[in-house]
Amino acid sequence: MTASPSNRPVTEVAAGILLDSEGRYLLGQRPEGKPYAGYWEVPGGKIEKGETVFEALKRELKEELGIEILDSQELTVLEHDYPHAYVRLHVSVIRNWCGTPAGCEGQQLSWQLLSQDRPSVEPMLPAAWPMLERLKLLLV
Numbered sequence: 001m002t003a004s005p006s007n008r009p010v011t012e013v014a015a016g017i018l019l020d021s022e023g024r025y026l027l028g029q030r031p032e033g034k035p036y037a038g039y040w041e042v043p044g045g046k047i048e049k050g051e052t053v054f055e056a057l058k059r060e061l062k063e064e065l066g067i068e069i070l071d072s073q074e075l076t077v078l079e080h081d082y083p084h085a086y087v088r089l090h091v092s093v094i095r096n097w098c099g100t101p102a103g104c105e106g107q108q109l110s111w112q113l114l115s116q117d118r119p120s121v122e123p124m125l126p127a128a129w130p131m132l133e134r135l136k137l138l139l140v
């Protein structure tokens, strides 16, 4: 495990932005029992030892949403220093998947239009904002 600038261990996370053909992306609400429960985020989770980012995304999105992702495009890598952890987020865009996303862990889901200024749900996890900004730049 690497160390952050503040010398805290870094938690590596894979986050996958599902983007559909109508320009909508998917947010999920963090379930009870997790840090920041109730906050909205892009689906994903911690990368396990020995996993690639794509393998972690495939596993997490199967567990959380019940879908099979077919490919992904790397968007950006962001770091955020939370009270509970220092996280490094490997953010990918996913346009091709099999199945219909469902809240398999009891979480609420919400499709959001990328053309809208801000998501219609709140609060968002602080580190979700820069990834949405980056996504908008990719598509202009």
Ligand SMILES: Nc1nc2c([nH]c(=O)n2[C@H]2C[C@H](O)[C@@H](COP(=O)(O)OP(=O)(O)OP(=O)(O)O)O2)c(=O)[nH]1
Binding pocket: 013, 014, 015, 034, 035, 040, 041, 042, 043, 044, 045, 046, 047, 080, 082, 085, 087, 089, 125, 126, 127, 128
């Ligand atoms: N999935 C996801 N995590 C994010 C985003 N933004 C952000 O700061 N994070 C942080 C929150 C958490 O500290 C970490 C993800 O960990 P997690 O708790 O969701 O991971 P997990 O599902 O593997 O958790 P676990 O219950 O197995 O421990 O990344 C985001 O948009 N999506």
